[in-house]
Amino acid sequence: MQIKDKVVVVTGGASGIGLGLCRRFAAEGAKGVVVSDYNGAGAARVAEEIGGLAVKTDVGDEAQVKELIDVTVRKFGPIDLFCSNAGIASPGGAEAPNQDWQRCWDVHVMAHVYAARAVLPSMIERGGGYLLQTASAGGLLTTLGQAPYAVTKHAAVAFAEWLSITHAHQGIKVSCLCPFGVISGMLPEDADGIGKLILKTAITPDQCADYVVTALEKEEFLILPHPEILDYFQARTNNHERWLHHMRKEQKQYVLASGTNP
């Protein structure tokens, strides 16, 4: 898909990866860019900068996602590309409170379900449309120290795969963005602990957006701005026992050592 003249929605558009996508989509000549975020003031700032429309949305609330889609269609017409990108970090393991697990499930999985449920019927009727779901390298591998995050990002990848398989014959394209480190609100430049390690190979949101636009042109399912993630993913599936052994060593070295182990 070429972005020029397309109607695009980006959730989590006020910051980080979403902000990079909004700027890049506007620069590509999108017909309309809708900057959606639960940080309404942040979304308004970005929308003003790029000449888009800000919509304050909590993506974990189905009624608000539906309203986001209705507002977009009223303003710009049918949606060509919906980017479910909002996300939250969530440290801890099994002991993390139920509300943290539920919030991750709502934001990383149900938000994608709500968006697909609301936007797919009209896309199918028009013979096509594109869904971009931001998961994470953690959704293909794991995220040390963050069980609610890792588990729900795996579910996000699974839902994206399912959509791609099920709706391809109706002209629906799906891509799943699985970055490793991207400097953002979630990974600030002064991050410590495991964040320090991730920062070593981190890219900027602009670099991530460049990568995404090229991958959308090729209509690739898996978008990996850090190509080494494909090697790790293959290592995981080729020899799962060996991969687990390696990850336990990483856990010892980077999480236990920093004292942030759940």
Ligand SMILES: NC(=O)c1ccc[n+]([C@@H]2O[C@H](COP(=O)([O-])OP(=O)(O)OC[C@H]3O[C@@H](n4cnc5c(N)ncnc54)[C@H](O)[C@@H]3O)[C@@H](O)[C@H]2O)c1
């Ligand atoms: N930064 C990284 O290293 C990295 C790596 C892999 C995946 N990701 C994923 O990228 C996506 C974007 O994160 P980021 O790194 O740009 O972080 P960020 O914190 O800079 O941006 C996330 C944005 O999502 C918004 N948001 C959070 N919960 C929301 C909700 N319920 N409804 C609406 N908006 C909400 C926040 O207000 C924020 O503006 C997330 O899904 C994240 O899991 C990030």
